[in-house]
Amino acid sequence: MDQILQLLWLVPVLPLIASVILVSRPGWSRRRAHSVAIGALGFSGIISLLAFMKTLGADPATTAREVVTVTWFQMGVAPLQIGWVLDPLTAVMLTMVTFVGTLIFIFSTGYMASDERYRLFFAYLSLFAAAMLGMIISNSLLLLFICWELVGVASYLLIGFWAHKPSAAAAAKKAFITTRIGDIGFFIGMLWLASSSGSLLFFDNGSGCLEENALGLLGSQVTILGLALSTAISLLILWGAMGKSGQFPLHVWLPDAMEGPTPVSALIHAATMVAAGVFLMARLYPLMAAGATGTDDAFPVTGALIATTFVGSITALLGALIAVAQTDIKRILAYSTVSQLGYMMMGLGTGGPAVAMFHLITHAFFKALLFLGAGSVIHGCHDVQDIRRMGGLKGAMPVTFATYAIGMLALAGFPLLFAGFWSKDAILHSTHTWSVSHLPYWIGLIGAFLTAFYMTRQMFYVFFGGNRLNESEAESHPVPPPHESPAVMTWPLIILAAGAVLLGFIGTPAFPWFQGYIDRAPSTLSLSALFESGTLSVMILSSLVGLGGIGLAYLFYRPIAFRPNQQVDPLQRRLPRFFDLATHRFWIDELYDKTIVAAVGALALVSDLIDRKIVHRIVECVRRAVQGIAWVTRFTDEHLVNGAFDRSCDGFRWGARQGARLQSGQTQRYLKIVGSSLVGLVLVLIWISRS
Amino acid sequence: MTPVDYSRLLLLLAPEMILVITALAVLAADLIWARDLKDRNRHTIAFSITLFGSLAAVASLMMGTPDPAGATQWLTLGGATTTVKIGLIALTLSALAISTRSPLTSHIGELYLLTLLATVGMLFMASANHLLLAFIALELVSLSFYILVALYRHHKPAAEGALRYFLLGGVSAGFTLFGLSFIYGATGSMAFDQISQQLDGSPPSPLLIVGMVALVIGFGFKIAAVPMHLWAPDAYQAAAPPVGALIASASKLASFYLFARIWTVVLADVAGRGADSSLSAGWLILLAILAAASLILGNVAAIAQTSLKRLLAYSAIAHAGYILIGLMGEQADGIAAVIYYLVTYGLAIVGAFALVLLVEGSDGSDQITAFAGFHRRYPLESFCLLIFILSLAGIPPLAGFFGKFYLFAAALKSGLASNLLFALVVLAVAMSAVSLYYYLKVLKQAYVVPSPNTARRRSDPVLRVVVILMAIGVVALGCFPDILVGDLVADLK
Secondary structure: OHHHHHHHOOOHHHHHHHHHHHHOOOOOOHHHHHHHHHHHHHHHHHHHHHOOOHHHOOOOOOOHHHHHHEEEEEOEEEEEEEEEEOOOOHHHHHHHHHHHHHHHHHHHHHHHHOOOHHHHHHHHHHHHHHHHHHHEOEEEHHHHHHHHHHHHHHHHHHHHHHOOOHHHHHHHHHHHHHHHHHHHHHEEEEEEHHHHHHHHHEOOOOOOOHHHHHHHHHHHHHHHHOOOOHHHHHHHHHHHHHHHHHOOOOOHHHHHHHHHHHHHHHHHHHOOOHHHHHHHHHOOOOHHHHOEEEEOOOOEOOOOHHHHHHHHHHHHHHHHHHHHOOOOEEEEEEHHHHHHHHHHHHHHHHOOHHHHHHHEEEEEEHHHHHHHHHHHHHHOOOOOOOOHHHOHHHHHHHOOOOHHHHHHHHHOOOOOOOHHHHHHHHHHHHHHHOOOOOHOOOOHHHHHHHHHHHHHHHHHHHHHHOOOOOOOOOOOOOOOOOOOOHHHHHHHHHHHHHHHHHHHHOOOOEEEEHHHHHOOOOOOOOOOHHHOOOHHHHHHHHHHHHHHHHHHHHHHHHOOOOOOOOOHHHHHHOHHHHHHHOOOHHHHHHHHHHHHHHHHHHHHHHHHHHHHHHHHHHHHHHHHHHHHHHHHHHHHHHHHHHHHHHHHHHHHHHOOOHHHHHHOOOOHHHHHHHHHHHHHHHHHHHHHHHO | OOOOOHHHHHHHOOHHHHHHHHHHHHHHHHHHHHOOOOHHHHHHHHHHHHHHHHHHHHHHHHOOOOOOOOOOOEEEEHHHHHHHHHHHHHHHHHHHHHOOOOOOOOOOOHHHHHHHHHHHHHHHHHHEOOOHHHHHHHHHHHHHHHHHHHHHOOOOOHHHHHHHHHHHHHHHHHHHHHHHHHHHHHHHOOEEEHHHHOOOOOOOOOHHHHHHHHHHHHHHHOOOOOOOOOHHHHHHOOOOEEEEEEEOOOOHHHHHHHHHHHHHHHHHOOOOOOOOOOOOHHHHHHHHHHHHHHHHHHHHHHHOOOOOOHHHHHHHHHHHHHHHHHHHHOOOHHHHHHHHHHHHHHHHHHHHHHHHHHHEEEEHHOOHHHOOOHHOOOOOOHHHHHHHHHHHHHHHHHHHHHHHHHHHHHHHHOOOOOHHHHHHHHHHHHHHHHHHHHHHHHHHHOOOOOOOOOOOOOOOHHHHHHHHHHHHHHHHHHHOOOHHHHHHHHOOO
């Protein structure tokens, strides 16, 4: 099985090749184009699965983490090395991304069937997959950063795929710029880490920057503000992860990113890319935890981890609050994603990478399911996205309804049966036992309540009651009735739904296999662990909270289903102030517009003035000077050199009239120059050696 | 002098022998069987034989080096020399591949014979460990090239250009010989290692100075460094694009490698090479003058060119300046950088000449303006042009960037006469900024300038394959420079 490690580079390279082929072959048929893209990703998936199996059989102590290092190029004494790593974290993430990705690719063949730039869409999707997979296997901070940026570029291209819509173009720009703001932190952190640990490789037989030697050093050094060096670097990298993973205050781009085609939202803005920040934190967890105080704790506590936890908590609550009042089916899911990413960060801060990764994986399944379901709904409703205009789709779209319900129950944390319950429970459990503060725990519970509430609200609006597609007076021509999506779109839904149920059972408290796998510790089956007091109370409380949310929403929104002309949201009637605030997303976008965007705009204006009035003048001067030199050179060449030579050559020419008539005379001039330079150079050398 | 064992010598020179046999086989096949066929088929036959022979030669090079004991005073084998030889054969082959699609001449057998003989000469240049052998090899290459330039009979200026090239080349050969005889006079030997033993680190005598300068002049001609550059623009323009590609790529690699060996092996112990950093006297200042003059003149004069071939000629002069800086770095790093630079430069320049051939063939012009609308007519080829030009300009991550980077790093690291080299590197960096101007002028024509002539066309598959291969080479060597440089540094150390 060792070949798998050596072949791991193929996982990102295959989709990359597919992407290049698709871009350079615009004439291909659609069928051929999507076959290439799906085939490449599917093959990557097979390799990933083999790699996953290899890590399953690996001995936790010795072979669970293996690296391959290649020298990119030698610069001075220090070779710049890049490489890849195979460990449980990589393997499980690769398997998830390729599996969910393949399903989403298949779904896209149906969803994008009528788009003119079909091939380009698959080229971009493949590019995205390549960058994402490259990021996952990377064993070098530099390679990871390159892929991280490529992921951003691919996301930019895909959000703006329908660039003819101004809102899509603006959303693409917003996403790119906002994540770039985060990347600055990541970049500085990377440089700092590289310069203080002397290595960009994560794991390198003891000399990598995430191994004990370097960590000990980083954890013990103190830098500005009294922070440990490792904490300072971790905070910078956290900033980068916050940008990519849509954490408050950099979350504003993610809901706007829903302007992209829905499969893109499912792949990038639910399952994979936004999870990249969480993945990065999980990968760098040793750094986050370096220099932890009090080793008797179950989980280390450091400044960076505390910051991560609170950023996650705020985001989890904020996202859930906003989602309650949204009316666009995709935006609700987008804020829900923001909120769930907050949970992952919370889990990472309090319970380590295993907890966060568990929720990441289950979330990828049920959120991809929900997004694809939303895509199916939008497809069936002829591109209507407003849930107030839907309703009654239960009958028209039975498969979509059933699978969407599973996704919704998983997200809402319906007890015992669904994956989301177990993974969210793991997070709540670890926040419960966190030694610093209980605040995240209570926030988590409130968030869980809100999640159940807004998802149930959405279900009632979309699937129950009568259909409201043609009720709006503004609509001049009637929209045809909704229809179920083709099989190529429903089958991925069914497969994902199965995952959204079953995946939970790999990480229940009774059998925490997943946690053991990620942490590389053996795990055993013990049903009694379910009934330990701490575990059980958290489980019961979170079940009650989830059920409470569902029940409250049932009371509020069930009438909607039977009273089609309901114009005002029931929640709006009861809490008008809060609803207004949430509808406007707490005015955060507007705040940014008025402050940061305005400041940057002013700065741009000033820079533009400086550029035009001062820099331009300087450049102009240089240009004139160079032009002048060129002109002088030409002038001397044409008039002085030629002239002088012509005259001085006259004598020579006279003697060689015959040759001069045959040749242009230039050759002689050439020879003369050569001869005189010989004499000149000899004289120079002799003169220097004498002096 | 011990008697030479000729059977051993044949074994040592197996790649060269294979190429000579191939050359004769091509000529025979062409004259006996292929005379009455169409030109294109004759090319196919001749090129197939050449390809086979060249691959055999490369294979014999790769199989390892026999022990050159007994012939060391004549030959150097193995290590970096093998790499250079493989590079030479590869560049020649790619130039020949384009010439199969060029209306260069109807003397097809002769074309291949001469090219292959020139290649043999270049291989000997790479292997030479003796001044006389080096000179003969140099002459074999030069004489073949004069005829190759003149072969382009469809092109009126070819004969004139060839004659001028010949006259200047003849004179430079005279200078080389003159220099060699002075060095022989000063040291009493012609073998590289014996000469270097004779030089004991004292300041050079006037005799040696004259010899060195004459040698620089002779070599300066081959590498087109100012002030011996004057033939280059005329010859480049007069020659058919494939021949131009050969002169610009393979011949440069061989000449620079020989030049570097003479300078680092033969004259290593002449005082004033800068080790005392006082510039008392010696070759460092000589090369510095050449490098600075080439950089300035090449880059500035290129701005005014309207013909792409002449532009490439002036840019070649400028590149000679960059390479001379690396040569002054002088240790293993510097030589490795020079080889890397020349190989990648060769790839880009062969590709560029192939595109010149494409445009010359369809529009009958080598003017830069003929490239207007190129990216609409040939999108893929146009993208390759972008790669070649940007690599020549030294834009990362293409090979040209790392080439310059290694050259400058080697020069700065060497610790010789650091002020002088630093000033030169600064000049070179400034000049490469200037060079962007004329390089981008070409790209502007290809991508921006509108042209009525935008119908999509298909280029010849052979040309396309060559161009794509060269582009892949440039990108691959740019992304992974270590596959070439790592081995070279190890070999040279």
